Amino acid sequence: MSLSTLRARLKALAVLNYDLFRHPDMAPPAPATLYTRIAVDAATVLDRVPPVAEPDQRVVLPSESELYRLYDEYNWLYFGGKLPAARIEYSTRMTSAGSFSKGEKLIRIGRRYHELFPEEVADTLKHEMLHFLHPTHGAAFKKDAARIGATVRAKAHPSLCRPPRYVYACPGCGKLYPRQKRLRMASCGECSRSGFDRRFKLRLVRPGVFKDANGPA
Numbered sequence: 001m002s003l004s005t006l007r008a009r010l011k012a013l014a015v016l017n018y019d020l021f022r023h024p025d026m027a028p029p030a031p032a033t034l035y036t037r038i039a040v041d042a043a044t045v046l047d048r049v050p051p052v053a054e055p056d057q058r059v060v061l062p063s064e065s066e067l068y069r070l071y072d073e074y075n076w077l078y079f080g081g082k083l084p085a086a087r088i089e090y091s092t093r094m095t096s097a098g099s100f101s102k103g104e105k106l107i108r109i110g111r112r113y114h115e116l117f118p119e120e121v122a123d124t125l126k127h128e129m130l131h132f133l134h135p136t137h138g139a140a141f142k143k144d145a146a147r148i149g150a151t152v153r154a155k156a157h158p159s160l161c162r163p164p165r166y167v168y169a170c171p172g173c174g175k176l177y178p179r180q181k182r183l184r185m186a187s188c189g190e191c192s193r194s195g196f197d198r199r200f201k202l203r204l205v206r207p208g209v210f211k212d213a214n215g216p217a
């Protein structure tokens with residue numbers, strides 16, 4: 001029952017009680033007697049109904065110590081315990097699922113991504129662990145990912161869109177091309193007739209303004 005329905009019913013109930021007690025056979029009620037009290041009570045009962053608790057929407061992700069425990073488990077389960085000790089931490093800033101730095105032996109798990117896809121935390125951890133053995137997402141990575149049940153690509157979500165690192169413009173029509181990566185030999189798709197056309201070679205208008213500290217996952 002919605003709050004407005006409940007409110008309407010209680011109001012109706014208040015009137016009803018009052019009318020019952022105002023039955024012609026009964027003596028008219030004195031003010032602030034039982035009759036009026038019931039009516040007043042019914043009308044104000046809403047103020048005493050505790051507000052309906054919102055279901056807790058906050059996603060609880062595994063703690064960092066749980067991530068360390070998982071790391072050890074996967075290390076023994078899938079890598080014969082051969083991976084070195086790593087640092088694991090959540091990143092609140094990163095929009096990607098995870099990142100890996102071999103030099104620092106550091107795995108970062110993206111909090112924003114996993115608040116959307118909490119069921120993927122273990123998968124991301126496995127993915128990043130694979131980077132100890134495979135720096136890129138090449139064939140060897142994919143084969144190993146299939147072996148241990150890790151995905152290669154993270155999901156996309158509108159709220160995870162990053163601002164472009166580079167913005168290119170066509171010198172012909174002025175169309176803008178926001179990109180995450182640098183373009184080398186690219187010309188405007190609208191103006192170029194067949195393939196690359198140097199007259200419409202895209203020019204960098206905003207170089208690396210949005211560069212952040214997070215490398216690719």
Ligand SMILES: [Zn+2]
Pocket residue numbers: 170171172173174175188189190191192200
């Ligand atoms: Zn153009």
Ligand SMILES: [Zn+2]
Pocket residue numbers: 127128131137217
């Ligand atoms: Zn990766």
